[in-house]
Amino acid sequence: MKTPASLKNKVAIVGVGESDIGKVPHMTGLGLNAQAAKRALDDSGLKISDIDGVLTAYSFTEPYFMLGSVLCEYLGVTPRFNASVICGGASPAVMLKHAAEAIVSGQAETILVCAGENRATGLTRDAALSALLAVGHPYFEQPYGGSIPGYYAMIAQRHMHVYGTRREQLAHVAVNTRAHALLHPNAHMKKALALQEVLDAKPIADPLGMLDCCLISDAGGAFIVTSAERARDLKAKPAYLQGIGEYHTHEHLMCAPSLTQFGATESGRTAYQMAGLGPQDIDVAELYDCFTIVPIIELEELGFCQPGEGGAFFAGGHARIGGQLPVNTHGGMLSHAHAGAAGGLFGIVEAVRQLRGGLGERQVQGAEVALVHNEGGILSSHCTLILANDKG
């Protein structure tokens, strides 16, 4: 396969924003997107009129036809570049890639990327779970009463079988990310979490319990991408895109080529190659963590440890701030927020903040290069990106 054209150092993220997070019943999903967009714009110091491109993803709670156009209409912007990108949880990273491609080819100069929904209060919990059922194949999976946690549980079960990964190691992922969330002022979860609480939590789908599963939050997130040239004289320190790659192997679990190796290996390879960097160069990683098994697999596929060693990496404390490779320093989707495509978007927001510095206790010392991995579906669609500040 031909190597994708390089996007290295051509664009930068110059503004990031998070809406209010948690249970925000007085706001709509579009309102949360707008609040995040406004905060990202303020963060960048740009004007509304500077935005000539808008990308968004999808919404289960407000399933408008043409969500991209609907969001632009709501925001009162008339861009020359717009789309709704639907790659599940991989959408935010994929949107960054589309934005970079559009900017590099001159289709737009400054693009707002925005996602999120009011998943905690816009639907009842049962309605939210039912809507998510649609991720299973309607004819060959749904008749068997599976669930998204159930599909990921089968992946966890296989990982345990093949590599000897232990239940406690999965639980350590949840504990790790909760410790980080306590350092984030806007995180959904505010209470400390002990290993035993994760192990004792209500069982959902063996081996996963309630606390191995991501949150259901009201949340919107946004970031603004512009050319590296334009980024230099803006208000905030730019986070320059070094490498980005995607890979897609299936949608439905029954069609996954493997239950132990997914598309992160390939998306990561593309991103590293473009950046001219390897796992050893990464200072902080924000990995998709809809379920505790997922960052374990991502650590392995992205080359931070050997296959089968991801569980021990978390259990050994190596993913803590101050450890060998801090992972999900904002608290991830397990403890910071998860609301549709906003979940993975917050990993990008956090990577930018880490590269800017000044996060106090949450700051990874000397963070110059950050990796973010988003995945969508049942580890179906993957996108890996690497950002660096001007020192990285």
Add this chain to the structure above:
Amino acid sequence: MEQASLPSPVANADSKTYWDAARERRLLIRRCNSCGQLHFMPRHLCPICWSDQLEWVDAAGGGSVHSFTIIRRASDQAFAPLVPYVVALIDLDEGPRMMANIVGSNALAVKIGDRVQVTFEDRGDSAMVPQFKRVAA
């Protein structure tokens, strides 16, 4: 066993033959007459070589458990009365992989690698869904 309260399979143009055969307690898979490969999820063309020269063949019904989970909380309310129940990925002896429940009195003791055999569950109106039972090794 009849499970008429559970969702009936929905057939479309790709899968009508599959579900019609299930009513006759037959498990069908697809074979490509161009490259010879077998696959499970029926579609208009072969996912390997894109030939549209496909035929249906009977699977023998034997397989092994590639992975599984025990669902303790159902997302689909129709399944809530059944918890705990097993959802599994089955590797058919012919090669293709499919999803199904492991049913039977010893289903909850399932392990990866267990041998299983197809059985059919009546979802009402004689609409049958392929399921699997554990068999002794």
